[in-house]
Amino acid sequence: MSKVSADIIDLTGVPCPQNTARAMFELELMDEGERLLLYIDDGEPRVNVPASLEIEGHRVIEAQRTPQGWSLLVERGEA
Amino acid sequence: MCPPPLTYLDHAATTPVAPEVLQAMADVYASPAANASSLHRAGVAASYFIVRARYQVATALGTDTDRLTFTSGGTEANNLAIQGVALAGNRRSGHLVCSAIEHPSVLEPMRWLAGRGFDLTVLPVDGQGRVCPDDLAHSLRPDTVLVSIIHGNNELGVIQDLQALGEVCRGAGVPFHSDACQSFTKVALEPDRLPVDLLSINAHKIHGPQGVGALWHRQGQPLEPTLHGGGQEHRLRSGTLNTAGITGFGAAATLSSDATRATLLSRHRQMVEGIQGRLPQARINSPIQGGLPHILNVTFTGADGKKLFHQLNRAGFMISLGSACHATAATPSHVLTAIGKNAEEALSTVRISHGQDTSPEQISTFLDMLGALLAT
Numbered sequence: 281m282s283k284v285s286a287d288i289i290d291l292t293g294v295p296c297p298q299n300t301a302r303a304m305f306e307l308e309l310m311d312e313g314e315r316l317l318l319y320i321d322d323g324e325p326r327v328n329v330p331a332s333l334e335i336e337g338h339r340v341i342e343a344q345r346t347p348q349g350w351s352l353l354v355e356r357g358e359a
Numbered sequence: 360m361c362p363p364p365l366t367y368l369d370h371a372a373t374t375p376v377a378p379e380v381l382q383a384m385a386d387v388y389a390s391p392a393a394n395a396s397s398l399h400r401a402g403v404a405a406s407y408f409i410v411r412a413r414y415q416v417a418t419a420l421g422t423d424t425d426r427l428t429f430t431s432g433g434t435e436a437n438n439l440a441i442q443g444v445a446l447a448g449n450r451r452s453g454h455l456v457c458s459a460i461e462h463p464s465v466l467e468p469m470r471w472l473a474g475r476g477f478d479l480t481v482l483p484v485d486g487q488g489r490v491c492p493d494d495l496a497h498s499l500r501p502d503t504v505l506v507s508i509i510h511g512n513n514e515l516g517v518i519q520d521l522q523a524l525g526e527v528c529r530g531a532g533v534p535f536h537s538d539a540c541q542s543f544t545k546v547a548l549e550p551d552r553l554p555v556d557l558l559s560i561n562a563h564k565i566h567g568p569q570g571v572g573a574l575w576h577r578q579g580q581p582l583e584p585t586l587h588g589g590g591q592e593h594r595l596r597s598g599t600l601n602t603a604g605i606t607g608f609g610a611a612a613t614l615s616s617d618a619t620r621a622t623l624l625s626r627h628r629q630m631v632e633g634i635q636g637r638l639p640q641a642r643i644n645s646p647i648q649g650g651l652p653h654i655l656n657v658t659f660t661g662a663d664g665k666k667l668f669h670q671l672n673r674a675g676f677m678i679s680l681g682s683a684c685h686a687t688a689a690t691p692s693h694v695l696t697a698i699g700k701n702a703e704e705a706l707s708t709v710r711i712s713h714g715q716d717t718s719p720e721q722i723s724t725f726l727d728m729l730g731a732l733l734a735t
Contacts (some may be wrong), residue, residue, distance in 0.1 A: 293586050301406035304412065332403050 363675030371712035383610035412609025417518030421549035435466035436559035443582035453504035459697035488517035511542030516654030544615035567611030727735035
């Protein structure tokens, strides 16, 4: 996966639900309360990724429009 | 009468599934049923298993997860590489190169293409099974579209110099594929550091499940899919992902270490020393050093390989005649023929392949039995 830095991953071009699964994999390597910045595509990913991450106990802090799609700031939930 | 205890010395054909692998796969089967492409939470969970496995396999290869396409095994990975490169961009002709000791899953797709507008050059090997880089250089033509040379040979255990062979291909701008199904995790192998463009690996040679493999491909390498459908795996390999199998592959990829490689090498040394020291009629065809640490190909001059195979089998020792894929064929192995063995020698030859689960005592007992059978 395209990992820009320790806590930023670019999931543009990655279809659902792989984008969510990749985000979950990264979040599981983090401690509770740590934050991960995701870049995702517009459309289905904008709906599916935050909804699925919240079901898994993570918190979407912020969603912002980007030229390629959206950025999501996600806080790792309870381990 | 109690059956004899079984000693499995055919790890080059397939390996026993490791308990850790079995547990990882059981965890998948115990999870709610889901297609890894489904959007509901069970689908996300299945996709998570795939993501984790992809990371585990990529880590074992020292590469990026995006470079891997999961397949149904080494055969499909080889077919995807060969047909995928040859037929990319609607190409219908061109020149292909492979070695004379390729696995059938490379030779046959090459021959299939050769019957449909492509030319094929099959490179000879020396007496130890090595391809000479100069021979490769001389074989290349302006219309060469792909070279495929096996990394660790499944019958002999000889390892090709991917650096030297790949540099020849790189210098000519020709994509270079290698079948690394036997060598993956057995020897150091990091494709990103080598002049290779495509590399095939699979799970069941490394204590993973049968029916799972992967093709590593360099970024930007044009590839035509061989399976068309739902567009999984970056549209390169359609078909519902084998979640449990891929998870097992990932788990298996984490099991190898310097310690397991040292174990294989130690058993190899024990087997070589035992054969050389006790069986004067034995001619070892595998490299004594610098080859795959789990394969020993031996000609027992004057012996009937098939008879020896059956005697050992009855006594509980499982080895192979030639390679498992064509062990039932009466013709001598094409690999042994390529290294200069005549038919009589080839039919006196067996392949012994141990694993990290083989104990020194098992090897010792095997050598005792082999000596006793050859003395009769």
